[in-house]
Amino acid sequence: MQLLLVVVGAIGITALASRKGLQPALVVVVIAAAVSFIPGLPRFELAPELILTVVLPPLLYSAALDFSFVSLARNLRAILFLGVGMVLVSAAVTGLVAAWAVPGLALVPALLLGAVVAPPDAVAALAVGRKLGLPKRLMAILTGESLVNDAAALTLFTLAVAAATGKDTLFGNPFLLFGYGVLAGVLIGLALALVVHGIRSRLRDSGLETALGLIVPFAAYLLAEEVHASGVLAVVAAGITLGHNDARASFATRLQGRQVWHSLDVLLEAFVFAYMGLQCKFVFAGLAATGISWPAFVLGATAVLGTVLLVRPAWVFLTYGRGLLRGRLTVGLPRGRRRLVRERLPWQYMAVISWTGMRGVVTMAAAAGVPATVPGRDLIQALAFVVAVGTLLIQGPTLPPLIRWLRLEAPEEQRRAELGAAKAREVTRAAAKQALSTPPEGADPEAFARLRERFTTALAASKESDETRMSPAERGLLLTVRQQLLAAQRTALVRARKAGELPDDIVRGELERLDLEEAAAQAAR
Structure with a gap:
């Protein structure tokens, strides 16, 4: 007591x-x-x-x-x-x-x-x-x-x-x-x-x-x-x-x-x-x-x-x-x-x-x-x-x-952090584009093509894809594709860290951002 x-x-x-x-x-x-x-x-x-x-x-x-x-x-x-x-x-x-x-x-x-x-x-x-x-x-x-x-x-x-x-x-x-x-x-x-x-x-x-x-x-x-x-x-x-x-x-x-x-x-x-x-x-x-x-x-x-x-x-x-x-x-x-x-x-x-x-x-x-x-x-x-x-x-x-x-x-530290963040965004965008080249198993080809176009446009503009005009089927496919993209991005970040291309603190921050993004996607399911 x-x-x-x-x-x-x-x-x-x-x-x-x-x-x-x-x-x-x-x-x-x-x-x-x-x-x-x-x-x-x-x-x-x-x-x-x-x-x-x-x-x-x-x-x-x-x-x-x-x-x-x-x-x-x-x-x-x-x-x-x-x-x-x-x-x-x-x-x-x-x-x-x-x-x-x-x-x-x-x-x-x-x-x-x-x-x-x-x-x-x-x-x-x-x-x-x-x-x-x-x-x-x-x-x-x-x-x-x-x-x-x-x-x-x-x-x-x-x-x-x-x-x-x-x-x-x-x-x-x-x-x-x-x-x-x-x-x-x-x-x-x-x-x-x-x-x-x-x-x-x-x-x-x-x-x-x-x-x-x-x-x-x-x-x-x-x-x-x-x-x-x-x-x-x-x-x-x-x-x-x-x-x-x-x-x-x-x-x-x-x-x-x-x-x-x-x-x-x-x-x-x-x-x-x-x-x-x-x-x-x-x-x-x-x-x-x-x-x-x-x-x-x-x-x-x-x-x-x-x-x-x-x-x-x-x-x-x-x-x-x-x-x-x-x-x-x-x-x-x-x-x-x-x-x-x-x-x-x-x-x-x-x-x-x-x-x-x-x-x-x-x-x-x-x-x-x-x-x-x-x-x-x-x-x-x-x-x-x-x-x-x-x-x-x-x-x-x-x-x-x-x-x-x-x-x-610490201007040099700030400069390295900015370079690291830019490199991390480059790595994640490349990984997402690569993941979008392969549709999930059993996905409707036409729906996946439309979704890939949305994601490609969003990645080019560095923003989230618009989900307001999606059908329920497209939303389900969206969650599957997003999980596939997030997994590919995580793998790419860890690979870049192992190769010495990204500092550890930048990778940890990016992984936390991806985790929050996936949690939000799961909550909206």
Whole structure:
């Protein structure tokens, strides 16, 4: 019952904040924190394993479905420097500062705190970016980082817990542990995705296909964690693979899946921020039992929060200044003239990336998962809460003004998008004309000839065919022919993407347009 109330309340506040033009994450956290101080209110707390198993996988999977191999390869250098390098640097620097600034916190527990607060949660940043229309290249880097950094942070957290408690990990060598986790996690995700794709292609039922898709992130995460591999990377690998093969599913499955995952994202994001806020009173109540003075804690927490806020911009611009943050750019759309070049990302991109370090679900779950035997556990949890909420309240409101002030423009990206859209229209028109050369089986030749003339005229004018003066028989034939055309257009788009003639995002947009067109045709039947 308590969980239901939290979810309903979080959704209601999110809806109200969105209508008022406010950032839902900030409003939900602030109101939830205030609610936590209501006298007699019991603590709402979930096991950290439940948060990591139930909340994190679907959020990662949903983002991975819309990500592509091409975006990953093009921005791999920047993604790894942020998703792995940034996590390691942030954990080390924050841990050292915490050991120096926070009374009663030894070095090993301080480094554990660094691992807890290392991974940024890109949920809020990506939501702001989508709302303000950030360039696709920048969104791809932020999304890729969010898909990778959790794996690095959780591996680092495992090593830090082992060091603090004296327990052994699967491998004593941290590099071997990380390598095994990455390789095994990715292989498990790929294998599961191939199995699910094979099953889904035989179901022929959009409801069952969507239900199967809902199981994938949880299955991937649990299977990988069972063999001590990275559950995060298993989910990401499965999501990217199935998203890439999504064109082979039915149009109803794609449309249904988009709505289901969007709704689930809204639900889980609202719950995460509400859960963060509801811990406020109880985290600080546990802190009082440690005996640390409030002035000392405030000074130490300020130092830790300041370090977290500053180390990311320092790392981003240090690596940018040394030319390490570069991307691979495909120049020229015609197949014979395409080439890959190294492209230096604009400094404005780096400014936005450096300020998108809000912490969230992984930080809160890892803090709750610190074993009771670790010295200073209550202090670690309180500091992690300050960092998570502090970054959200400081960076969240200031990120939109920063983006507007920078006036991010991507004329070359816009030009490539226009060229890609024109090429996509050319591909679909050619596929439709080719499909119109063969009448459906059993169709009346004269009726098909009249219909083909209508479609040919409409394709030449880039508009829909006129259906107002059609007989019932012609309307039935129209639906059959339209389905034939749409299938041919989808096949041509996927073939063009595979040949490298069209970028993945253009193909996904065109497939969505075709799906909506087929759904409208089915509804008018």
